[in-house]
Amino acid sequence: MTPSAATVYRWELRKLRSQKRTYLGLGAAVAVPIIFVVATSLRGGGPNDVPFGRYIHTSGLAIPLVMLLFGAIWMYPLITALVAGDIIASEDHNGTLKTILTRSLDRGQIFTGKMFAAASYAIVAILLSGAVGIVAGCLASGFNPLRTLSGTTVSASTALGLVAASLVVYLMPILAVASIGLLLSAVTRNSAAAIVGTLMVSLLIQLIGILPGLGGLHPYLLSTQFNAWQGLLRSPADWAPVIRSAWVCSLYGVPSLIAAYLVFLRRDVTGG
Amino acid sequence: MASEVSGPPVEVRGLVKRYGELVAVDHVDLTVQPGDVYGYLGPNGAGKTTSLRMMLGLIRPTAGTVKLFGRDPQLGVAALEGVAGFVEAPRFYPYLSGRTNLELLAAFDGGDARRRVDVVLETVELADRAHDRVGGYSHGMRQRLGIASALLREPRLLLLDEPATGLDPGGMRDMRVLVRRLADEGMTVVLSSHLMPEVEELCNRVAIVRSGAIVYEGEIAELKRTAGSSYRLRTTDNEVALGLCGRWDGVQDVRRDGDSIRFSSSEQVVGQLSRALVEAGALILAMTPETATLEDLFFALTEDPRPLAVAA
Numbered sequence: 001m002t003p004s005a006a007t008v009y010r011w012e013l014r015k016l017r018s019q020k021r022t023y024l025g026l027g028a029a030v031a032v033p034i035i036f037v038v039a040t041s042l043r044g045g046g047p048n049d050v051p052f053g054r055y056i057h058t059s060g061l062a063i064p065l066v067m068l069l070f071g072a073i074w075m076y077p078l079i080t081a082l083v084a085g086d087i088i089a090s091e092d093h094n095g096t097l098k099t100i101l102t103r104s105l106d107r108g109q110i111f112t113g114k115m116f117a118a119a120s121y122a123i124v125a126i127l128l129s130g131a132v133g134i135v136a137g138c139l140a141s142g143f144n145p146l147r148t149l150s151g152t153t154v155s156a157s158t159a160l161g162l163v164a165a166s167l168v169v170y171l172m173p174i175l176a177v178a179s180i181g182l183l184l185s186a187v188t189r190n191s192a193a194a195i196v197g198t199l200m201v202s203l204l205i206q207l208i209g210i211l212p213g214l215g216g217l218h219p220y221l222l223s224t225q226f227n228a229w230q231g232l233l234r235s236p237a238d239w240a241p242v243i244r245s246a247w248v249c250s251l252y253g254v255p256s257l258i259a260a261y262l263v264f265l266r267r268d269v270t271g272g
Numbered sequence: 273m274a275s276e277v278s279g280p281p282v283e284v285r286g287l288v289k290r291y292g293e294l295v296a297v298d299h300v301d302l303t304v305q306p307g308d309v310y311g312y313l314g315p316n317g318a319g320k321t322t323s324l325r326m327m328l329g330l331i332r333p334t335a336g337t338v339k340l341f342g343r344d345p346q347l348g349v350a351a352l353e354g355v356a357g358f359v360e361a362p363r364f365y366p367y368l369s370g371r372t373n374l375e376l377l378a379a380f381d382g383g384d385a386r387r388r389v390d391v392v393l394e395t396v397e398l399a400d401r402a403h404d405r406v407g408g409y410s411h412g413m414r415q416r417l418g419i420a421s422a423l424l425r426e427p428r429l430l431l432l433d434e435p436a437t438g439l440d441p442g443g444m445r446d447m448r449v450l451v452r453r454l455a456d457e458g459m460t461v462v463l464s465s466h467l468m469p470e471v472e473e474l475c476n477r478v479a480i481v482r483s484g485a486i487v488y489e490g491e492i493a494e495l496k497r498t499a500g501s502s503y504r505l506r507t508t509d510n511e512v513a514l515g516l517c518g519r520w521d522g523v524q525d526v527r528r529d530g531d532s533i534r535f536s537s538s539e540q541v542v543g544q545l546s547r548a549l550v551e552a553g554a555l556i557l558a559m560t561p562e563t564a565t566l567e568d569l570f571f572a573l574t575e576d577p578r579p580l581a582v583a584a
Contacts, residue, residue: 003382011376018367095363099421102328102357103380106349268331 003105008113009120016083016121025082029125032075033067033133037140051149051230056137059144061159063137064130065233068170071129072226076170077177077202078195079125084118084181085194088264092189097269111264115182115257122178123171130167134160150234166229169242172249173225177202179253183260186267219244222252279342280305281429281460282327287336289322289484296322298484299336304429304462304477309455311475311492312464315574319484320464324359324433327462328352340429357431357462361438362418366407370398370417373406377421385424392420396450412443419450429460436470448474468567482574495569502562503542505533507554516552520545532558 016022040046040056047053050069055062068076088111091097100110146159154162180201184194206223208214218224228245231238282304289297297319304310314320325331327338329345329352337344343351364373371389378385393399396416406414415435422430435451436444451474455461465471471478472492480488480495488495502525507513514533517526522541527534537545542559549556 001382003380007379007382011379014376015365015368018365094365095361096365098325098328098330098359099363099377100380101330101349102352103377103425104349104352104382105380266332269325270331 003103003109005109005112005116008105008110009116012087012113012117013120016117021082021086022121025079025121026125026128028075029079029129030132032071033063033129034136036067036070037063037133037136041140051233052146055147057141059146059156059159060137060139060141061134061143061146061156061163063141064133064163065166065229067129067133068166068226068229072173072223073206074199074203076126076129076174078199079129080122080174080177081181081195081198081202083121084178085185085198086191087114087118088182088185088260089189089191089194092271093191095271101269107265108261111261115260118178118182119175122174126171126174127167130163134163148233148235149230152235154235162232165232169229169232169245170226172228172245173222173252176222176225176249176253176256179256179260183256183263186260186263220248220251222249225249279339281308281341282310282462283337283339283342284323284327285337285339287323287326287338288334289319289326289331290334295484297326297333300479300481300484300486302479302486302489304460306428306460307455307458308477309451309461309463309475311471311478312462312481313466313468313471313478313570314464314481315466318481318574320481321359321433322484323481324357324431324462324464327431328355328357328359330359354425354428355431356422356425356427356429357433358418358422359431359433361411362414362421364406364414364417364421367405369403370406370409370413371402373417374402374421374424378424381425385426388424388426392423395423396420397446411438412440415439415443415447419447423454427459429462430454431462433464434466435463436465436467444470468570472567480570480573487573488569497538501538502534502536504529504558504560504562505535505549505556506531506558507533507549507556509554512552513549513554516549516554517545520548 046056047066050066052062052065056066091100101107143156145153145155147153177198181194181198184197188194188197202222205221209218209221209223225245225248228241231241280303282302284300284302287297287300288295300323312320312323322331326333327340327345329349332346338346340351340355345351368376371393374389374393375386378389390399393402396419398413398416398420401413406417409417419435432451436447439447448470451461451463455474463471463475475492477491478488478495479486505513510528510533514526514528517523517533517535520541523535523537523545525534525536546556546559
């Protein structure tokens with residue numbers, strides 16, 4: 001059997017399954033929606049100042065959407081960075097880069113496998129968190145029709161489809177964050193620096209968004225793309241932010257990936 | 273992993289690696305022939321590991337080329353076909369078992385490497401600990417797992433970086449026995465080391481490296497012959513003998529040492545000298561060659577401030 005990037009991908013997933021940090025991230029992705037549902041059920045009320053915040057007690061399907069809003073600040077970027085920032089740097093930490101680079105796989109194949117593994121983890125974490133939010137939300141507030149941002153009400157099953165579509169749209173900025181994490185992982189060769197660095201980049205972009213006088217940049221900031229899904233929750237659906245998110249996220253993600261790839265391809269493997 | 277051999281196992285020409293001002297490897301040339309057990313010898317910091325990293329394609333040379341069986345490892349892993357080894361201590365994923373680590377590497381090797389996992393674990397006597405996490409392995413066990421991971425590739429060329437470092441005496445002996453056995457099976461081995469007895473016991477050829485540059489490359493036997501030997505001489509009349517030795521062509525470093533005389537020379541010269549001594553009336557009571565060990569030569573070559581002329 002000839003080894004390929006798919007071989008690396010399968011083994012990266014197996015390695016992720018054997019590491020505590022994987023479950024730390026996935027655990028947070030599962031626990032936070034549950035904690036949110038429990039807390040808001042006990043306290044009554046809710047976050048009335050955010051979209052869908054006031055509906056969390058009338059429809060459980062509002063809950064995963066509110067989670068997407070809060071999670072964008074740092075939680076989901078952090079969960080994403082936890083693996084993306086580590087997946088190359090951990091090889092430096094363990095000194096194993098020399099071990100795997102002297103087999104029969106080219107650096108490009110190793111990078112490709114790792115890239116898809118980091119992306120898969122981020123996708124699983126977000127979808128898992130969304131699914132838990134849907135289930136926990138519906139258990140607490142019922143599988144009920146949802147009021148859209150345009151003020152119309154859609155049936156529960158339509159709302160479920162919209163929530164699922166929102167999760168998919170939300171994956172675009174998440175994958176851009178993962179790409180930045182990979183780049184920092186390749187450049188810093190240090191997991192902690194790459195994870196914290198990725199989170200800092202994500203927070204700095206949010207800060208730029210609230211600086212006065214830079215409103216014109218707003219549509220092109222990565223942080224804004226975390227809200228693109230809201231276009232789907234209008235009637236009729238507004239696809240403009242979704243389409244913009246697709247190319248803006250590519251502008252953040254693709255150069256990061258190319259740079260990470262080149263750094264990984266050309267670097268000297270010392271240490272270990 | 274079959275492919276035609278189109279060059280010597282290792283051919284290094286003009287290899288240079290600079291880190292800013294520091295020249296870690298300075299115009300190294302060496303050629304390893306099939307079947308050699310080649311010692312790459314030098315004190316710590318002489319650039320042995322950096323050279324090996326370049327041979328394995330892990331770092332880029334500043335200048336010069338490495339060819340493994342005629343192929344450049346800088347151009348891709350195809351050059352590592354039939355080649356295995358490790359630099360510094362072999363490293364593995366600590367959270368996976370020894371066996372799982374080998375399965376991963378076998379998958380990365382492709383071919384039928386997977387079927388050899390059990391065999392190589394037996395070879396390095398790790399089968400009974402194979403299911404434990406590598407995080408709990410001793411240094412010696414990791415070293416053996418490193419050899420096992422190299423053997424998965426069924427290499428024709430094995431590159432080992434100080435494989436016995438940090439092992440206890442038993443572990444060092446086992447490592448030497450293993451390397452000896454692999455060499456006897458026809459594997460070409462390049463072994464970096466700063467342990468003289470190891471290299472003297474295992475290797476037929478050596479490169480001695482100092483401050484990144486090679487000061488000797490060739491056969492150990494040749495090195496010893498070129499470097500000459502020292503002799504201890506005791507006669508019935510040491511005064512006469514001392515005078516004669518001092519004047520004799522091809523005899524150097526003559527000095528008195530207690531009731532003996534010491535000098536360095538070669539066997540042919542000593543034969544002539546012994547007859548002359550007897551004819552001069554200094555009857556020989558003892559004439560003992562004290563062959564330089566590789567260790568003496570190593571120190572002479574790596575500590576003498578001037579480059580030696582013996583470089584082949």
